[in-house]
Amino acid sequence: VLAAAEKARIITKRLASRALFSYKPYPKQAEFHAAGRSFSERMLSAGSQDGKTWCGSREAAIHLTGRYPDWWEGRVFDHPTVGWTGSPTNETSRDVVQEALLGSSNFASKDHSGSGAIPGEYILDITKRQAGVPNVADQIFVRHKSGGISQCSLKTYQQEDTTWTGKPVDWIWPDEGPPKEIYSEMQARIMAADGGEGGIIFMTYTPIKGMTVVTGFFWEPAAGITHRKLVVMTIYDAEHYTDEQREQKIQAWEPYERECRAMGVPMMGEGLIWPIPDEEIAFDLADFPDGLPGWFARIAGCDFGIDHPAAGAWLAHDRDLDIVYLYDCYKKAGEDAVYHAEAFTARDPSDFILVAWPHDGLERDKGTGRPLKDTYRKHGVNMMRDSARYDNKIGGPQGL
Numbered sequence: 165v166l167a168a169a170e171k172a173r174i175i176t177k178r179l180a181s182r183a184l185f186s187y188k189p190y191p192k193q194a195e196f197h198a199a200g201r202s203f204s205e206r207m208l209s210a211g212s213q214d215g216k217t218w219c220g221s222r223e224a225a226i227h228l229t230g231r232y233p234d235w236w237e238g239r240v241f242d243h244p245t246v247g248w249t250g251s252p253t254n255e256t257s258r259d260v261v262q263e264a265l266l267g268s269s270n271f272a273s274k275d276h277s278g279s280g281a282i283p284g285e286y287i288l289d290i291t292k293r294q295a296g297v298p299n300v301a302d303q304i305f306v307r308h309k310s311g312g313i314s315q316c317s318l319k320t321y322q323q324e325d326t327t328w329t330g331k332p333v334d335w336i337w338p339d340e341g342p343p344k345e346i347y348s349e350m351q352a353r354i355m356a357a358d359g360g361e362g363g364i365i366f367m368t369y370t371p372i373k374g375m376t377v378v379t380g381f382f383w384e385p386a387a388g389i390t391h392r393k394l395v396v397m398t399i400y401d402a403e404h405y406t407d408e409q410r411e412q413k414i415q416a417w418e419p420y421e422r423e424c425r426a427m428g429v430p431m432m433g434e435g436l437i438w439p440i441p442d443e444e445i446a447f448d449l450a451d452f453p454d455g456l457p458g459w460f461a462r463i464a465g466c467d468f469g470i471d472h473p474a475a476g477a478w479l480a481h482d483r484d485l486d487i488v489y490l491y492d493c494y495k496k497a498g499e500d501a502v503y504h505a506e507a508f509t510a511r512d513p514s515d516f517i518l519v520a521w522p523h524d525g526l527e528r529d530k531g532t533g534r535p536l537k538d539t540y541r542k543h544g545v546n547m548m549r550d551s552a553r554y555d556n557k558i559g560g561p562q563g564l
Contacts, residue, residue, distance in 0.1 A: 184225050184283050187233070192397040193219040200238035200364050203393035204354065207382040208368045210397035212425040213413075215404070216368035217339055221264035223366060224249065224337045225281035228316055230309035239364050241334055244312035248353070250338035250346070251320050254295040261318060261339050262301045266290070282306055288313060321346055332357040338367045344377040371430035377472060377497075379430055386498070399426045447489060456480045456491060465520045465552070466508065466545075468527075468536045473497035474504045476519075478511060501529045501536055505543035515546055523551040 189197060196208045196219060210216040226232055227245045249265075251257035266287070267279030278284020286307040293302035304316040319327060321342055328349035334357045336350045354363030371379045382394040399410050410426075417425050424431040449456075460480040467475040476494040481487075494507050508519060525537035525547075532539050541547045 183279065184222060184229070184231070184281055185233075187222045187281075188235075189219065189222070190215065190397075190401055190403050192395060192401040194235070194237075196366070196395040196397075197223055198237040199393040199395065200366060201240075203391055204362055204364050205351075205381075205392045206364070206366045206395065207379070207393070208366070208395050208397060209371055209379075209382070209428040209430075210368065211399045211402070211428045212370050214397050214399055214402040214428070216370070216397065217260060217264050220337050220339055220366060220368035221261070221281040224265065224316065224335070225283075227335050228282060228304075228306040228308070228314040229286050230314070239335075241358060242310075244308035244310060244314040245334040246331070246357075247314070247316045247335045247337065248333050248350075249316065249318050250336065250340070250342050250350070251318070252340050253322055254293070254297040254300050254320055256340070257318050257320050258297065258300045261337075264339075265304065265316070266301065293318075325349060328353070332363065334358055334363045336363070336365045338365070338369070340369045341367065341371065341373060341376055341378050347378045347381075370425065370428065372424055374431045380473070380497070383430060396428045398428055449491065456489065457482075460489070462517045463520060464508065464512070464517050466504075466540070467522065468501070468525055469497065469504070474499070476504075476508060476511075478517070500531050501539040502531070502543055505540045505545050508540065509544040512546065515544070517546060519545055519547050520552040521547055523553070525551060 192210075193208075193215060196206060199206050200223075208216050208219060223238070224247060226236070227239075227241055227247060230241065230244070232240055249257070249261045251261050263280065265280045265282050267284075278287055282304065288305040288307055290301050290305070291303045293300045301318050303318070306314045306316065308314045321340075325345055328346050330353070332355070333350075333353040336354065338347075338350070342350065350365055354365060357363030367378075371383075373379070375383060381389075382392055385392060399405065399413065405413070414422055414426050421431070423429045460482055462478070462480050464476055464478045469475065473495050474497070477490060478492040480489045480491055482489070492511060494504075494511075496504065496507065509515075511517075519540070521537050521540070525540075526535050528534060529536050529539045534542075537547050537551075
């Protein structure tokens with residue numbers, strides 16, 4: 165009986181350590197993998213708990229081992245690979261990425277690993293990082309199909325930017341959206357990889373922080389960009405849920421979160437200013453066939469976009485009914501202050517709408533050398549005299 169029990173334990177452990185070989189991706193996951201053959205940068209924008217980390221960890225393990233399944237249509241490396249993973253913190257690296265690759269044990273060691281995406285029989289060594297957090301894996305060494313050794317470094321966005329520099333890297337798997345500065349280093353690392361052919365970046369995350377610069381690369385690509393691919397995976401693409409479970413999850417989230425957490429659509433910032441679904445406050449300009457009445461009070465607001473896209477919003481206030489209409493908006497990256505100023509003047513040909521501006525308008529425009537608010541004013545924008553503020557304080561929350 166003991167011999168049979170021990171045999172069953174060994175078989176169970178063996179099966180758990182070979183989870184990679186039973187991986188069968190959902191159609192959206194398969195689409196994401198396949199895109200790696202044609203696109204050097206990919207983003208799987210998925211809802212919460214839809215299988216994005218599962219998908220990313222399986223691709224990482226496949227590149228590390230070189231054991232590409234028969235159904236694989238994505239990028240293939242014919243040699244041992246050097247790969248990096250990216251996580252926001254040491255804790256998330258350990259609890260999410262490390263667990264997905266090595267298994268559920270909190271011990272970053274060969275003896276306690278092997279039930280994750282990387283088959284235990286191919287794990288050669290694991291080194292730890294002195295990170296002030298226990299059992300954080302730093303590097304994983306994996307036996308490649310060719311007989312060589314692949315290497316995976318588990319990095320975080322907490323680390324200095326310099327830790328993201330260095331030699332070429334074949335693949336990088338960020339499991340959460342990285343800051344723009346670190347993403348730029350990732351791009352540099354893959355350029356000369358794989359003998360000059362170039363490597364790949366495959367990101368998997370729910371865009372809960374909204375339309376960040378990196379998320380915008382994929383959701384709002386610049387004209388002419390052909391090397392990036394966005395795959396959106398919703399809760400309805402996650403086949404491990406029943407219809408009843410999907411409905412329960414959707415109802416459990418706040419209304420303003422549902423489009424992001426269920427459908428993988430970027431959150432409006434880090435949560436809406438007012439947690440109200442769009443459909444409850446939206447209006448149709450067709451309801452005003454002659455345009456908004458001229459007696460509505462008007463105001464606009466601008467964001468200069470010093471290190472992010474410039475933006476503007478136009479409001480009309482029906483004082484009789486006390487209804488405020490947001491009737492126009494603007495957003496543009498990669499242009500100078502003069503270009504943005506023209507977008508504002510085009511929306512106010514009669515030059516009567518005052519434009520509120522934040523205190524960073526006092527910073528000098530790199531192109532003209534004058535304060536940004538003065539550049540806008542010089543090019544016809546009806547800027548308010550002072551910056552928007554809460555009481556008499558400059559900075560912090562701005563007045564509405």
